[in-house]
Amino acid sequence: MTTAVEDVSTESNGVKRPELIGLGALVGAGALLVAVGTRLLTGPFAIIGLSLVFASILALVVVAVTGTPESRRKIAPYGLLKPGMLWLALFYLAPLFTLLRLSLSTLPSRFAVDAEFDWNFGNYAEAFTDFGPQFQRAFLYAGIATVLTIAIGYPLAYVIAFRGGKYRTLLLGLVVIPFFTSYLIRTIAWRSLLSDQGQFMSVINTLQLDWLLETLQIMDDGRLINTPAAVIFGLTYNFLPFMILPIYVSLEKIDVRLLDAAKDLYSTSTAAFAKVVVPLSIPGIFAGTLLTFIPAAGDFVNSLYLGSPNTTMIGNSIQDQFLVQNNVPLASAMSFVLMFIITVFVLIYSKFFGTEDLA
């Protein structure tokens, strides 16, 4: 988005220094903060590091007050970004390094609180050998749930985008409403609805559909609740809006005249849909896939409330090891593996489809 305002300022004199200083100070301050946060810099070095961070903020203020309009304009974005980015550096990035270090540490004894860093890769070995099924279930359940959210969400997004007319905003608002009731309570609602005495079971019993659902492996031992299907069902439900919204955004951008053009060229509705609508909505599907698959793979609420000990996902195990067993190094290793697999997935994604549509 280039506006006239910016064009003037970049053309006048090719001074690149203010923005290089701005970017350098932003990245440098972030790196220093991470180093202090992770205790890479300690004692006097930490104090020097923090002073440099403050100095870089002070320099921004000085430029903002005394600089020429030119340099002010160039330094402005870095000044605006700084507080938020530094917050993320200290409380998002630095913790990931602490997590990595703890995952390579050892608890001196079973009851010790403080782990010692000693390049102990044993935690990773244990994460894979003892929690293989949990990792597999996490990615399997999240994968199936993602496919289901596309199957359920795409037609809904399509109808809202192309047939919503003046009710578009209202319909979209309805999709967002579940966000305003607690995630936990919604899951408990499903637990009640799917339970043995719940409304769904009474419908199934009345219609005598249990044999069918047992064959489809949706029911197990005459129960809907505490099955893998119930966990997947809950994941699908809870992340469905995250699929609908990005698909809607990409469908809404489609110029309806393209479809008319396809019709004029004697394309059938089906062909027009397959060759025009679907390709143009792929960015939305991929953004939705990330927003659904990633939280679903790390989720433990659905498995906790709708599943059984046979459906535990990696999130349940991390939570248990970290907060109940107090084996923080092992939990850290498991978290790190989960994040590593997902990061590889995101990197491949962003390489092919860009991050723009995530917003």
Place this chain on the structure above:
Amino acid sequence: MSVPTSTGGRIARIALNAYAGLALLYLFIPIIWIVAFSFNEPKGNYNVEWQRFTLGNWADPFGDEALTSAFVESLKIAAISTMVATVLGSMIAIALARYRFKGSGGLNFFLVLPLTTPEIVLGSSLATLFLDWDITRGFTTVVIAHVMFQVSFVALTVRARVRGFDWTLEQAAQDLGASPLRTFWKVTFPLILPGILAAALLSFALSLDDFIITLFNAGSLVTFPLYINGSFRVKFPPEVNVLASVILIVSVALMLGGTLWGARGRRKTTA
């Protein structure tokens, strides 16, 4: 799209609309359950089986003292963290939407990362930082955690809202002799305010609702979701449904108000 003429096309059209309607219903089933069960008079400690209709729960929504105090803690956390995150996030959004600058691609990517990191990793990693520094986890650490995930959310939401903003309006104001500061408060800010408020409302809801990240960083602090989870083994009082319904009603009302206001704002910009 043009209306299909054949009978088959019409049937397909109706079928698709019906399918979409069912999908929308699916989204609403638990919400209907939550509101309906706020009018239930439970037999024991668990409000999960329908017994009989009562207005008693709504007459005394704060009857469960522990639940009420957890709810108040959640509101306090959400209020503080949303204020901080809205300021930080909106500044980032303005920087990204308003300026072209070196490094914006990389910073943009960094901003998306927290949203693409599973909550369990966000929660557990931040908890290791606090453990490492021997910081007792409680109210402050939960606020820090919430601001962390809200900043990215606010930044990206506000950026999406201000993308179409006509920045030459600022130039016009300055040509007429307004100072940059005056230009911002008198021209830019009022026009982007609806977008900022919408983002703030959503991120307030995210904070109020957050369970996974909070669980790792709360220590002995009990928030609304933590109370529900912690007490679920022994009880699930109907007051939970009442409070959840109240949150729902208030946020829907605010959202409706916001949409109407936003529409008015847009009309003003284009006029």
